[in-house]
Amino acid sequence: xxxxxxxxxxxSTSFDPWYNLSLEECLFNNIKENEVILYLWQNDKxxxxxxxxxxxxxCRYNELEQDGGKLARRLSGGGAxxxxxxxxxxxxxxxxxxxxxxxxLQVIIEAVKLFKINAEFSGRNDILVDGRxxxxxxxxxxENNCYHHGTLLVSSDINKLxxxxxxxxxxxxxxxxxxxxxxxxxxxxxxxxxNINNLSKSLEISFQDLYNSEIREIKIFDGDSSKFExxxxxxxxxxxxxxETPNFEINFYNRFLWGDLDINLNLxxxxxxxxxxxxxxxxxxxxxxxxxxxxNQRFTKNHIIEKVDNLKNxxxxxxxxxxxxxxxxxxx
Numbered sequence: 001x002x003x004x005x006x007x008x009x010x011x012s013t014s015f016d017p018w019y020n021l022s023l024e025e026c027l028f029n030n031i032k033e034n035e036v037i038l039y040l041w042q043n044d045k046x047x048x049x050x051x052x053x054x055x056x057x058x059c060r061y062n063e064l065e066q067d068g069g070k071l072a073r074r075l076s077g078g079g080a081x082x083x084x085x086x087x088x089x090x091x092x093x094x095x096x097x098x099x100x101x102x103x104x105l106q107v108i109i110e111a112v113k114l115f116k117i118n119a120e121f122s123g124r125n126d127i128l129v130d131g132r133x134x135x136x137x138x139x140x141x142x143e144n145n146c147y148h149h150g151t152l153l154v155s156s157d158i159n160k161l162x163x164x165x166x167x168x169x170x171x172x173x174x175x176x177x178x179x180x181x182x183x184x185x186x187x188x189x190x191x192x193x194x195n196i197n198n199l200s201k202s203l204e205i206s207f208q209d210l211y212n213s214e215i216r217e218i219k220i221f222d223g224d225s226s227k228f229e230x231x232x233x234x235x236x237x238x239x240x241x242x243x244e245t246p247n248f249e250i251n252f253y254n255r256f257l258w259g260d261l262d263i264n265l266n267l268x269x270x271x272x273x274x275x276x277x278x279x280x281x282x283x284x285x286x287x288x289x290x291x292x293x294x295x296n297q298r299f300t301k302n303h304i305i306e307k308v309d310n311l312k313n314x315x316x317x318x319x320x321x322x323x324x325x326x327x328x329x330x331x332x
Contacts, residue, residue: 005098007215008037009204014223015044015085017072022231023221025075028093028140028147037093038107038207039149040200043083046181047068050078050138051288054262054278055242057166059129073241075150077259077287078138079124082159084166086155086186088196090203092148099146101139105211108135108152110114110206111199115191125150125282132185138282154196155188248276254326258282258319261326286315290323291324301332 010027012020020041023160027037046069047059053073055061058080061071083089094105108127117172119129127135127150137150161184187194208215225232248264255261259281266274275291293307305324312320 003035005094005211005213006032006217007208007211008035008217008219009207009215010037010039010219010221011200012039012041012221012223014221015042016225017043017046017048017070017083017127018221018232018235019223019225020089021048021072021074021235022225022228024091024093024147024149025231027091027226028142028145031093031095031145033095034098035094036098036211037091038203039091039093040203041084041089041091042087042196044085045160046072046083047074047080048074048083049080050280051075051140051284052077052277052279052281053080054148057262057278058280060164060166066109066318071165071241074138074140074149075284076138076140076147076279077282077284078136080165081151082156082161083151084156084160085196086153088152088154088199089193090150090152094146096141096144096146099148101148104148107138107203107206107210108150110210111202111306112187112194113262114202114205115187115194115199117187117190117194129185129187129190132189133183134185139282152199153184153186154194154199155186157183160184213282243276248274252327252330256319256322256326261323265299270299272297272299283315286311288318289314299332301328301330304332 012023014020018280020043024039027039031037045067047064049055049058051074055071064071105121112119115131119127122128125137126133134153137148139148204215235260248266250265252263259279262278264276272294275295277287277291279287281287289311290308293311294304297303297307305327308320308324308327
């Protein structure tokens with residue numbers, strides 16, 4: 001039986017992605033025991049990339065910025081997403097003992113069911129209706145704190161989504177998709193009565209129903225970034241969003257079922273002196289640990305495979321074996 005919890009509802013009135021991600025991390029860092037937070041937020045004309053993604057590969061950032069949009073990078077893994085005011089973002093935040101992804105997904109599914117829309121969770125991180133995606137999800141964990149966040153397409157501009165996101169040929173082939181337009185759907189195209197405001201209210205209702213408890217506290221944040229100035233400075237910085245990525249001598253890329261892996265290496269005297277790995281994998285820690293494992297190692301196939309193999313006790317052994325098999329086939 002799950003512990004009794006206190007429900008808290010938080011909403012941002014800002015449309016600035018750097019502010020909203022700062023607020024999300026602030027809530028995450030300060031989550032209390034026996035508390036579950038549902039945080040709702042919207043970004044205007046924004047591309048948000050995953051923690052380990054390469055912005056040059058994932059989006060047309062020049063066009064986005066020329067059109068007055070913003071690029072943002074989140075803490076969680078997963079792929080790039082486009083946000084506008086026809087999209088509603090949600091975040092569930094809790095300590096590990098109360099963190100229940102299935103329950104969070106059920107909150108979303110029950111909320112849209114109030115509009116006679118039958119949805120289901122599918123794949124790595126998608127919620128679908130009639131086989132088309134209206135919600136992508138990602139997750140982040142740090143010690144005992146956890147969050148699960150995602151998008152809800154209500155009346156988003158699908159053409160802009162296609163314009164700013166560039167889906168790699170490898171990803172299209174591995175997922176068997178034809179285009180961004182063919183695989184996503186706005187909820188209001190299924191039920192014209194649904195909008196951001198009444199969907200927000202439905203989420204409140206289903207949140208309380210699924211947790212069998214009343215929301216104890218409602219907080220509305222107005223966009224004042226001075227409350228968490230350091231976090232805002234991080235999320236808005238060029239370094240966080242684009243990274244100080246050097247020009248790499250060697251690049252290996254592959255698309256796996258669990259995500260892509262883009263390994264970039266610089267060498268000095270036969271050793272790997274710089275490493276940058278980009279990925280849309282949901283497991284952000286795995287990517288960082290691979291970077292750490294192979295940095296400063298001798299640049300030989302056997303050395304790299306050995307260091308990756310050392311991670312098999314901490315991660316899915318099938319994933320580690322796939323990576324090792326792929327590396328063994330590279331021309332090193």
